[in-house]
Amino acid sequence: MxxxxxxxxxxxxxxxxxxxxxxxxxxxxxxxxxxxxxxxxxxxxxxxLPFITDPRCEVCGRHFQGGGRCHLCMNLDHVFIRAIPVFEYDIPIIDIIHRFKYKGHTELASPMSMLMANALIDSRINFDAIIPVPLHEKRLKMRGFNQALYLAQGIDGIIGGNRLLDSALIRERNTPAQIGMDRAGRMWNLYGAFKVRDNKGIEDKRILLVDDVLTTGSTVDNCANELIDSGAKDVYVAVLAASILPKL
Ligand SMILES: [Zn+2]
Ligand SMILES: [Zn+2]
Incomplete structure (x- = not known):
């Protein structure tokens, strides 16, 4: 057939x-x-490889035995509709992401975005535009590239068909590193950090936000807030890895 x-x-x-x-x-x-x-x-x-297996949380996409919403998403009002992570943030993916982001191994973006594209095909979500989570220009200068943009370009090249909006969303405010902060601290830290520069292609559209790792979801929720305020219809999230769901 x-x-x-x-x-x-x-x-x-x-x-x-x-x-x-x-x-x-x-x-x-x-x-x-x-x-x-x-x-x-x-x-x-x-x-x-720590591929995320079914059943999954219907919001964050992490493996969750109960189905429906996991205990993290039960208590959170995520702005995005659904996230599609490929892996649990575990070995060797932690090391691959580290080499990609901090050691300049940008060639790793290609196979990683292919795995993300596969997961998106399986998820059957529909989207109109792809937007990478932006870096502040200071951090961009330090790192030399935006890892989320590389992944978004890879996804667009495979399944996007030229739907990448690579400069519609910007990071206006540079914020301190978030390691060690809880969700509330991260949300506050990022409040107002992202701005839509141009809402052409965003208004009334289903947006696929792309990032490397999902932890508390505060980064993508802040981006999604700004996108929704600028007229986006729905926001979905594609990430390479999601932090492992803590045990209750
Ligand atoms: Zn969840
Ligand atoms: Zn090997």
Whole structure:
């Protein structure tokens, strides 16, 4: 039977083979070997990746045994409708994200955005525009690139079809690093930090926000707030990894 989803995945895998030829070293364990898949992982590493499995929280997308809303989302009023994370924020994804963001290994954006595109196809969400979570220009100068933009470009190249709005949302205020802050502290820290510069392509549209990691959701909620205030209809979130759901 004809299945457009299967066909789309086949086309996607052909594109992946062209733009990301089989790696010589595994991108996780960095060993050389013969059996690398199209994402650049050796067989052992790929088998052990912390992919999020069903059932999932219907809001944050984390694995949640009960189905419905997880205990984090039960008590939070997220502004975004639904997040689609690929992995739990665990080894070796933590290390891959670290090398990508802080060690300048921007080549990792390509296989990671392919995995995100796959997860988005599976999620069956529909969106009109893709917007990366912006960096403040000071941090952009320090890092040299915005990791969320690289991931958003990758997703757009595979399934977006030129729906990337890469400068519609800006980070107007530079904010202190959020490590160690709780959700309330992060929300306050980021309040008013993001601004829509141009709402062309946003008004009445379903927006896919792209970031690398979801923790409390305060960053994407602040972005989503600003987008909704500027007329966006709905905001969805694509992230590479979500922090592991704390036990009750
Ligand atoms: Zn490996
Ligand atoms: Zn949740």
């Amino acid at each position: 004809y299945c457009p989803l299967v066909k789309l995945k086949r086309i996607l895998s052909d594109i992946i083979d062209i733009v990301y030829p089989r790696a010589i070293r595994c991108i996780a364990c960095e060993r050389e070997g013969p059996s690398y898949n199209r994402y650049g992982f050796c067989h052992d590493c790929f088998e052990n």
